[in-house]
Amino acid sequence: MLRTFRVTLWRDLLLARRRRAEVLTPLFFFMMAASLFPLGIGPEGALLRTLAPGILWVTGLLASLMSLGRLFEQDWADGxxxxxxxxxxxxxxIVAAxxxxxxxxxxxxxxxxxxxxxxxxxLPAxxxxxxxxxxxxxxxxxxxxGAIGAALTLGLRGSxxxxxxxxxxxCMPVLIFGAGVVDAWSAPQGPSAHLSLLAGLLMGAAALCPWAVAAALRLAAE
Incomplete structure (x- = not known):
C-alpha cells in the first residue's frame, strides 16, 4: 500500500508539471484577489488588519475550489x-495520495x-x-x-x-476557526483553542474523507 501511495502521488505531481497553467491559475487568482482588497479599502491600517484574516481565508478557499475540478476528471476521461x-x-x-x-x-x-x-x-509578524x-x-x-464534492459530481455537466x-x-467551520486565529492571537487566551479545533478537524477529515471519497467514486463509476 505504501508503494501504491508513493506511485500515485508521484504520478499526479508529474501530470501537474505538464499542465502548469491549470496549477498556476488558482495561485494567481489568490494573489490578485487578495491584493485588490487593500487597494479598494484604502490606507486605513486598523481596518485592513481587522479584515486581513477573513479576506485571505475566503480567497484561499475560492482558489482551492478552483482546482478541485481536475482532481479526478482526467482519470475519469482516460479510463x-x-x-x-x-x-x-x-x-x-489511492484517494489519500x-x-x-x-x-x-x-x-x-x-x-x-x-x-x-x-x-x-x-499585520504584525x-x-x-x-x-x-x-x-x-x-x-x-x-x-x-473538496474531494468528496469532486467525486460526487464526477461526470456531471456543470460540476x-x-x-x-x-x-x-x-467548509464553514474551517473558515470560521481559521479566520479567528489572528483575532484570538491578540486576546489573553491566545489562539491555542482555534488551532486545536483546526487540528481536530484535520485529523477527523484525514480519517474519514478518503473512505467517503472512495465510496463516491464507486457510485460514479456504476
Whole structure:
C-alpha cells in the first residue's frame, strides 16, 4: 500500500508539471484577489488588519475550489479511474495520495504566499505566523472535504458549480476557526483553542474523507 501511495502521488505531481497553467491559475487568482482588497479599502491600517484574516481565508478557499475540478476528471476521461477501482490495494489509499498531491500543488503554495500577502494588510509578524499556521492546518481539510464534492459530481455537466454548492457549507467551520486565529492571537487566551479545533478537524477529515471519497467514486463509476 505504501508503494501504491508513493506511485500515485508521484504520478499526479508529474501530470501537474505538464499542465502548469491549470496549477498556476488558482495561485494567481489568490494573489490578485487578495491584493485588490487593500487597494479598494484604502490606507486605513486598523481596518485592513481587522479584515486581513477573513479576506485571505475566503480567497484561499475560492482558489482551492478552483482546482478541485481536475482532481479526478482526467482519470475519469482516460479510463485510469477504472483501473484504480480494480486495483487490489484499498481505493482509499489511492484517494489519500491524490488528495495529498492536490494539497501540495494548491494548498501549500497558499500557505507559503500568505505571509507575503499579509504584509499588504499591515499585520504584525506574530499575527502573520499565526495566520500561516492556521492555513497550514485548514487547507488540507479543504482538499479532503473538496474531494468528496469532486467525486460526487464526477461526470456531471456543470460540476464546478455543484462542487462549490456541496463543499462551501461543509467548509464553514474551517473558515470560521481559521479566520479567528489572528483575532484570538491578540486576546489573553491566545489562539491555542482555534488551532486545536483546526487540528481536530484535520485529523477527523484525514480519517474519514478518503473512505467517503472512495465510496463516491464507486457510485460514479456504476
Amino acid at each position: 485510469t479511474l477504472e483501473q484504480m477501482l480494480l486495483s487490489p490495494d484499498p481505493l482509499a489509499v 491524490k488528495v495529498l498531491a492536490h494539497w501540495l500543488l494548491s494548498g501549500l503554495p497558499l500557505v507559503l504566499l500568505s505571509p507575503v500577502l499579509a504584509l499588504q494588510f499591515g 506574530e499575527a502573520v505566523g499565526a495566520l500561516a499556521l492556521s492555513l497550514a492546518l485548514g487547507t488540507p481539510v479543504l482538499s479532503l472535504v 464546478g458549480v455543484l462542487v462549490a454548492l456541496l463543499v462551501l457549507p461543509l
